[in-house]
Amino acid sequence: MTLREQIKSDLTRAMKEKDDVRKEALRVVLGELSRQGQKDLTDEDVVKILKKLLKSENELLQSSGAATSEFINILEGYLPKMATDEEILAWIRENIDFDSYKSKMQAMGPIMKHFGAAADGNRVRDLLQSL
Numbered sequence: 001m002t003l004r005e006q007i008k009s010d011l012t013r014a015m016k017e018k019d020d021v022r023k024e025a026l027r028v029v030l031g032e033l034s035r036q037g038q039k040d041l042t043d044e045d046v047v048k049i050l051k052k053l054l055k056s057e058n059e060l061l062q063s064s065g066a067a068t069s070e071f072i073n074i075l076e077g078y079l080p081k082m083a084t085d086e087e088i089l090a091w092i093r094e095n096i097d098f099d100s101y102k103s104k105m106q107a108m109g110p111i112m113k114h115f116g117a118a119a120d121g122n123r124v125r126d127l128l129q130s131l
Helices: 003-017 020-034 044-064 069-076 087-093 106-119 121-130
Strands: none
Touching: 003 020, 003 044, 020 044, 020 069, 044 069, 069 106, 087 106, 087 121, 106 121
């Protein structure tokens, strides 16, 4: 089952359970997904859209001074588990030869390709700079 299908299924369940908060959040997500030009979105595309929605919601919360929202909690449930700093560092030590790069930052490409959406680019950059 794709991530988009899972969201649709969860929307149906939220409607049956009369969970209005979850229902509205999932409708926002599905609306954003339907606005995309392509019909068949990969799970990676859906994750990017979810992250975009989360970033927008976080900016709204910061400007309003609120601590958190249920919308954020619901969307985060659909994101892949993020790799820990230890997992990223261990993979870097095993797979990256810094001698083949002019600078450590050039290793960002292979690292992000390996971890994909499971690693935040800013966090990987900070870890590389600390090495």
